[in-house]
Amino acid sequence: xxxxxxxxxxxxxxxxxxxxxxxxxxxxxxxxxxxxxxxxxxxxxxxxxxxxxxxxxxxxxxxxxxxxxxxxx
Numbered sequence: 001x002x003x004x005x006x007x008x009x010x011x012x013x014x015x016x017x018x019x020x021x022x023x024x025x026x027x028x029x030x031x032x033x034x035x036x037x038x039x040x041x042x043x044x045x046x047x048x049x050x051x052x053x054x055x056x057x058x059x060x061x062x063x064x065x066x067x068x069x070x071x072x073x
Contacts, residue, residue, distance in 0.1 A: 020064055027057045 031053030038047030 020067075024057065024060050024064060027053055027060060031057055 031050045033050075034046050034053060035050030038044065038050055
């Protein structure tokens with residue numbers, strides 16, 4: 001039973017520390033994919049989705065940095 005509790009706390013710690021970074025990187029990756037598909041296919045819809053994801057990515061990075069700096073002080 002204790003091994004299971006230790007494993008759960010280990011997973012929780014990893015998620016708390018790295019989940020936001022993983023989601024931010026996923027959003028950046030998706031935005032690049034959508035922009036590339038938009039340019040390769042000539043479809044303005046995909047480019048628009050990619051640009052929207054870039055805007056969301058920048059917003060998330062700014063929020064993450066503010067959270068990171070405020071927790072250090």
